[in-house]
Amino acid sequence: MTLLAAFTVLSALAVLAVVHFVVPRRSRRLPPGPSGWPILRNLLDMPKENEWLVFREWAKTYGDIMSINVLGNTIVILNGEQEVKELIVSNGTTFAGRIRFPMAELSGWSNAIGATSPGDNLRTMKRFTNTFLGPNCARDYAPAIDALVTDCLRRLTHHDTSVAIDPRAQLRRLAGAVILRVAYGYQVADEDDKFVKMSEAALATFFASTAPVWLVNTFPIMRYIPTWMPGSYFKRQAAEWREIAERSRRETIEWTQAELDKGNALPSVAAELLGDLDHPKLLESTLADMYAGGADTTLSASTTLFLALALHPHIQERARREVEDLVQGTRLPNLDDRPHLAYVDAIVKEVYRWRGVANLALPRRALETTEYNGYIIPEDAIIMMNIWSIFHDPEKYPEPMRFRPERYLPTEDGTKATLSDREDSDDGFNEDATRYVFGLGVRQCPGRHLADATLFILAAKTVASCYIDSPTDLNGSPITEDSVSYLPGVVSQPAPFLCRIRARDSQAELLLADGLAV
Numbered sequence: 322m323t324l325l326a327a328f329t330v331l332s333a334l335a336v337l338a339v340v341h342f343v344v345p346r347r348s349r350r351l352p353p354g355p356s357g358w359p360i361l362r363n364l365l366d367m368p369k370e371n372e373w374l375v376f377r378e379w380a381k382t383y384g385d386i387m388s389i390n391v392l393g394n395t396i397v398i399l400n401g402e403q404e405v406k407e408l409i410v411s412n413g414t415t416f417a418g419r420i421r422f423p424m425a426e427l428s429g430w431s432n433a434i435g436a437t438s439p440g441d442n443l444r445t446m447k448r449f450t451n452t453f454l455g456p457n458c459a460r461d462y463a464p465a466i467d468a469l470v471t472d473c474l475r476r477l478t479h480h481d482t483s484v485a486i487d488p489r490a491q492l493r494r495l496a497g498a499v500i501l502r503v504a505y506g507y508q509v510a511d512e513d514d515k516f517v518k519m520s521e522a523a524l525a526t527f528f529a530s531t532a533p534v535w536l537v538n539t540f541p542i543m544r545y546i547p548t549w550m551p552g553s554y555f556k557r558q559a560a561e562w563r564e565i566a567e568r569s570r571r572e573t574i575e576w577t578q579a580e581l582d583k584g585n586a587l588p589s590v591a592a593e594l595l596g597d598l599d600h601p602k603l604l605e606s607t608l609a610d611m612y613a614g615g616a617d618t619t620l621s622a623s624t625t626l627f628l629a630l631a632l633h634p635h636i637q638e639r640a641r642r643e644v645e646d647l648v649q650g651t652r653l654p655n656l657d658d659r660p661h662l663a664y665v666d667a668i669v670k671e672v673y674r675w676r677g678v679a680n681l682a683l684p685r686r687a688l689e690t691t692e693y694n695g696y697i698i699p700e701d702a703i704i705m706m707n708i709w710s711i712f713h714d715p716e717k718y719p720e721p722m723r724f725r726p727e728r729y730l731p732t733e734d735g736t737k738a739t740l741s742d743r744e745d746s747d748d749g750f751n752e753d754a755t756r757y758v759f760g761l762g763v764r765q766c767p768g769r770h771l772a773d774a775t776l777f778i779l780a781a782k783t784v785a786s787c788y789i790d791s792p793t794d795l796n797g798s799p800i801t802e803d804s805v806s807y808l809p810g811v812v813s814q815p816a817p818f819l820c821r822i823r824a825r826d827s828q829a830e831l832l833l834a835d836g837l838a839v
């Protein structure tokens with residue numbers, strides 16, 4: 322061997338030694354996780370769907386805080402309640418960043434709240450949402466939501482009730498109608514409503530542009546490729562989507578402005594804020610984000626409500642009796658009745674928990690490097706909260722796959738139902754699921770009061786006025802609690818199902834017919 326060859330071999334060995342001993346030692350300080358492959362690291366390990374289930378399985382090996390690396394990005398997964406509370410709630414601002422999606426930015430979503438990290442823009446948009454979507458929002462808009470829910474139930478029961486239907490079209494219309502009413506004071510007119518169609522089309526561009534298929538989302542530098550170069554197709558696609566998203570934003574807000582000018586405007590977030598001329602673009606974005614953040618999530622929770630009621634006639638019956646004892650058939654229940662309808666309230670909590678809505682919440686980004694329990698969480702790491710894992714911890718929620726509203730109620734002797742056989746009385750046992758379903762800390766969902774009011778009103782009015790028969794899949798095969806299935810996605814939707822829905826009696830029909838949009 323020549324001297325040069327010997328030197329080359331020794332150098333190569335030295336490099337290998339550094340790679341082998343130094344690099345792993347550093348990364349050993351990251352939370353543990355599957356080792357992956359050279360260069361690709363965990364890219365091939367990443368589950369294609371139902372990630373929350375896979376992450377929960379991994380937690381059995383790696384623990385409640387673990388990490389993976391995908392194309393150079395560290396992803397830290399929090400599977401346990403304690404980790405979520407300590408990092409996301411107590412250490413809130415450090416993990417308040419969001420992931421940027423260059424393709425979504427090019428497609429006109431550069432100010433989307435859910436993709437904006439802390440700074441002046443976020444502060445302004447948070448001011449808008451905190452002022453107008455706080456707890457008063459639910460109270461102020463309750464009569465309008467009431468009328469829309471009644472209208473939805475009337476539509477669901479107004480067909481040949483011997484035929485099973487898929488309730489999602491009407492529930493989707495309801496979710497969109499509530500948001501357009503609160504955001505713009507707009508009342509959805511018919512099945513083919515112009516603004517619903519425009520908002521849905523805009524929402525579709527958001528989901529499509531945040532998908533990982535767009536290389537520019539992984540390699541942001543690509544956004545500077547000129548449009549004449551090969552490989553720049555994404556730019557033309559983004560320009561098309563930008564037109565759809567911007568048109569939807571512009572036309573809805575112009576509609577509210579026109580109503581204000583005519584003196585016809587109904588109370589709405591837009592009507593309150595149109596005077597804030599300092600931030601017109603941020604106002605447009607905030608209003609559009611209400612649809613983007615609220616439509617699919619509210620649809621998921623309300624479809625789960627219908628599925629759970631369809632699967633459990635005894636739950637429908639118990640809830641109906643509770644409502645009947647209060648209203649005595651004279652009216653349909655409303656939001657003010659909530660303190661007297663503990664069982665209906667518990668149904669809503671269980672809807673949030675049973676199958677989850679956004680099982681990994683919305684990913685966060687670490688704004689600085691942090692040490693936690695001896696592990697390093699590096700700046701820019703993506704943080705995922707596995708809410709599903711918290712909701713399905715059998716120590717916290719016994720028989721987690723069962724839909725059991727009773728778990729939130731006191732026992733007959735007045736003690737908290739599930740604590741009787743446990744010594745520790747303050748351990749969050751069967752804790753109210755509302756606490757987690759909307760995320761936690763400074764980036765918690767701003768639409769939670771509105772969504773929760775909508776869900777309660779829908780649950781109370783449905784059990785008061787309707788029967789929902791056992792569900793089947795689209796081929797007519799019965800669905801049971803064990804065979805229920807959900808579609809993949811950031812927001813988890815029940816797979817399509819059919820059920821017969823009919824008004825309880827002629828009095829219920831009359832009460833439903835009374836509902837006029839407010």
Ligand code: HEM
Pocket residue numbers: 419434435436454500610611612614615616618619622678679682683684758759760761762763764765766767768769771772773
């Ligand atoms: C059942 C219904 C809903 C569920 C389960 C839900 C859940 C969530 C979750 C888990 C997050 C992420 C929170 C975090 O990072 O900690 C979020 C964010 C968000 N939600 Fe909701 N949401 C619902 C309805 C709504 C509604 C009705 C609106 C609007 C009126 C809305 C607007 C938003 C917005 C704008 C964000 C982004 C907040 C930010 O990044 O600071 N959501 N939601």
